[in-house]
Amino acid sequence: xxxxxxxxxxxxxxxxxxxxxxxxxxxxxxxxxxxxxxxxxxxxxxxxxxxxxxxxxxxxxxxxxxxxxxxxxxxxxxxxxxxxxxxxxxxxxxxxxxxxxxxxxxxxxxxxxxxxxxxxxxxxxxxxxxxxxxxxxxxxxxxxxxxxxxxxxxxxxxxxxxxxxxxxxxxxxxxxxxxxxxxxxxxxxxxxxxxxxxxxxxxxxxxxxxxxxxxxxxxxxxxxxxxxxxxxxxxxxxxxxxxxxxxxxxxxxxxxxxxxxxxxxxxxxxxxxxxxxxxxxxxxxxxxxxxxxxxxxxxxxxxxxxxxxxxxxxxxxxxxxxxxxxxxxxxxxxxxxxxxxxxxxxxxxxxxxxxxxxxxxxxxxxxxxxxxxx
Amino acid sequence: xxxxxxxxxxxxxxxxxxxxxxxxxxxxxxxxxxxxxxxxxxxxxxxxxxxxxxxxxxxxxxxxxxxxxxxxxxxxxxxxxxxxxxxxxxxxxxxxxxxxxxxxxxxxxxxxxxxxxxxxxxxxxxxxxxxxxxxxxxxxxxxxxxxxxxxxxxxxxxxxxxxxxxxxxxxxxxxxxxxxxxxxxxxxxxxxxxxxxxxxxxxxxxxxxxxxxxxxxxxxxxxxxxxxxxxxxxxxxxxxxxxxxxxxxxxxxxxxxxxxxxxxxxxxxxxxxxxxxxxxxxxxxxxxxxxxxxxxxxxxxxxxxxxxxxxxxxxxxxxxxxxxxxxxxxxxxxxxxxxxxxxxxxxxxxxxxxxxxxxxxxxxxxxxxxxxxx
Numbered sequence: 001x002x003x004x005x006x007x008x009x010x011x012x013x014x015x016x017x018x019x020x021x022x023x024x025x026x027x028x029x030x031x032x033x034x035x036x037x038x039x040x041x042x043x044x045x046x047x048x049x050x051x052x053x054x055x056x057x058x059x060x061x062x063x064x065x066x067x068x069x070x071x072x073x074x075x076x077x078x079x080x081x082x083x084x085x086x087x088x089x090x091x092x093x094x095x096x097x098x099x100x101x102x103x104x105x106x107x108x109x110x111x112x113x114x115x116x117x118x119x120x121x122x123x124x125x126x127x128x129x130x131x132x133x134x135x136x137x138x139x140x141x142x143x144x145x146x147x148x149x150x151x152x153x154x155x156x157x158x159x160x161x162x163x164x165x166x167x168x169x170x171x172x173x174x175x176x177x178x179x180x181x182x183x184x185x186x187x188x189x190x191x192x193x194x195x196x197x198x199x200x201x202x203x204x205x206x207x208x209x210x211x212x213x214x215x216x217x218x219x220x221x222x223x224x225x226x227x228x229x230x231x232x233x234x235x236x237x238x239x240x241x242x243x244x245x246x247x248x249x250x251x252x253x254x255x256x257x258x259x260x261x262x263x264x265x266x267x268x269x270x271x272x273x274x275x276x277x278x279x280x281x282x283x284x285x286x287x288x289x290x291x292x293x294x295x296x297x298x299x300x301x302x303x304x305x306x307x308x309x310x311x312x313x314x315x316x317x318x319x320x321x322x323x324x325x326x327x328x329x330x331x332x333x334x335x336x337x338x339x340x341x342x343x344x345x346x347x348x349x350x351x352x353x354x355x356x357x358x359x360x361x362x363x364x365x366x367x368x369x370x371x372x373x374x
Numbered sequence: 375x376x377x378x379x380x381x382x383x384x385x386x387x388x389x390x391x392x393x394x395x396x397x398x399x400x401x402x403x404x405x406x407x408x409x410x411x412x413x414x415x416x417x418x419x420x421x422x423x424x425x426x427x428x429x430x431x432x433x434x435x436x437x438x439x440x441x442x443x444x445x446x447x448x449x450x451x452x453x454x455x456x457x458x459x460x461x462x463x464x465x466x467x468x469x470x471x472x473x474x475x476x477x478x479x480x481x482x483x484x485x486x487x488x489x490x491x492x493x494x495x496x497x498x499x500x501x502x503x504x505x506x507x508x509x510x511x512x513x514x515x516x517x518x519x520x521x522x523x524x525x526x527x528x529x530x531x532x533x534x535x536x537x538x539x540x541x542x543x544x545x546x547x548x549x550x551x552x553x554x555x556x557x558x559x560x561x562x563x564x565x566x567x568x569x570x571x572x573x574x575x576x577x578x579x580x581x582x583x584x585x586x587x588x589x590x591x592x593x594x595x596x597x598x599x600x601x602x603x604x605x606x607x608x609x610x611x612x613x614x615x616x617x618x619x620x621x622x623x624x625x626x627x628x629x630x631x632x633x634x635x636x637x638x639x640x641x642x643x644x645x646x647x648x649x650x651x652x653x654x655x656x657x658x659x660x661x662x663x664x665x666x667x668x669x670x671x672x673x674x675x676x677x678x679x680x681x682x683x684x685x686x687x688x689x690x691x692x693x694x695x696x697x698x699x700x701x702x703x704x705x706x707x708x709x710x711x712x713x714x715x716x717x718x719x720x721x722x723x724x725x726x727x728x729x730x731x732x733x734x735x736x737x738x739x740x741x742x743x744x745x746x747x748x
Contacts, residue, residue: 038710038714038716039707039710039711039714039716040711040714040716040717040718042716042717042718043716043717043718043721044718045718045721045722046702047698047702063714067710067713067714068685068706068710068713072685072686072706075686076686076688076704076706077688082704082706082707082710083707084702084703084704084707311442311446312446312449312450314450314451324421328420328421328458329458330450330456330458332442332446332450332456333413333456333457333458336412336413336441336442336456337413337414339441339442340412340413340414340437340441342412342413342414342416342417343414343416343417343717343720343721344414344416344417344418344419346717347417347419347717347721348419
């Protein structure tokens, strides 16, 4: 047993209010997952994340593989223990960072050869290796190794990318099935294992997306299927209408009884929209990265806290927010911290933005449940 | 009324366990004051400082004058309100930073002309202006404007520096007396005002130090005297024996019924030693600055958390420490955060070091009280 997914309520539009039961946490969905790149949701301590109601965070396989190394993390009891995060965790496959951060990539059917962006050292990720790294990290949910098609990509490129992703998905599933018992916390959690999600690619071609979804949902290794499905390769520069179009193409083809995850989105209005259409999980660096650059998301819209107009503004960042930052600090103080280059700036801005994102998803969960009842 | 100082117990060596009653906080002394340079104890949020038991923090007049500006802070209700720090606060005179950070200084009897290290703009600090800035900031304790004698300094230089410091002390006291009613929170605190401390200088010349102490303690403006006395110009590069010698020269000459503050010290063993000799207040950037560079102070000595030996060390930073960092995180994780350049590194390291310093002073307070009883 690895994952249970129980739908509590459905809305007319397709939104689902569900409970995703993972070894480390029962996650109430739809859920937004803060990104904890290299074993830290940047600038925020774990107890603060807990107080914010964070249910699940993301770890980046590429970063953790390079530093401190997945074998070291396994020896220390897995990523949960290493970073002292008792709740749920998901790791990506490393694919996206290999393509976006590393140098001198060489892609073959076997996998990807690349050089570390840290020290130029040479490495190779195959589907099997990505799964091995993720088994060592021990997140509750692992992702199949895929190739994220860039935007724009012509049809031939998208087809070729899809062919690789399908072959790699199958190999990821095979390798995961035969090695999943190895996760370090298995005994501690009554024999539970991790889960593996497949990733739908296909660029911005609806028919390729549908083909991919169809093949992935039917893919099996022995009796094992994917435990959930992600839609990847979105939010890579395409217009938002196209993002929505691709999601709308794929969602109806995904099994209703398994979680659906759209990777790397998005702005607050986007994640609300997608959740209400039936997306159960989303992640994005936007709230955390924007915070470090002074962009706050509030109930009154975006606030660029660097602006001079806030120099003596004694209102909280968001007058309708009850987070620990809005209860204690003023816009003027947050602006000053940013101007003065104080580390506390990134911390407080990030806490507010995460509170806003998590609060938004809590509201959406309530609305889906309420809409379903009426 | 500005300050009450009540000695609760005295030890044979001269140590005093006292209560320093300030408008915003009753401070248990001897006390260590974390430095909140530009309105933030770097990398640590105010609620965390409160949870650590921080009673009083320091603000740097030079930094806050340049950015965001003391008039802006006054308009926003003073520094306490601006940074949301309800407990006690002390501001330095700006003198030390003018001498150590700014460019193109020109010192005259009137004051110091300098250029901002931020943008090269031209400014002038006189004793009157330093006091005005500190009245606008509204810390519980202000410091007289002094010239901090560099080390080494020959006798002639030390004498000239002392002459300036004495003249400026008198002008600081006069100006403070006639303007102290202007502090923005006066009505809110039943007519309380800030306090002003004089600063003993004199380089490393015992007789100059004694002369300075004698003149400062007798200095009056109308009926007003200094509310406490600091020993400045130490920890500027001299050997530690000399620091101790200067403190030992001066302490017996300071009034027993007023608080004594040694500025800018020190290592854990130093602050313990000085506290036990009768120093009531100390401040230093050491625990916070060292933390950001990976140096942790522990009950087992100094730990350079960057060292490879900690790469898989699953012990807490200090096995005898009960701080929130030592209860939750391992040395391996703190090392990883530092290696990965994560902002959380500075935060967690600083929290531990402050817990260590504040815990040390709590123990010293207990020992002085216990020693006095026996």
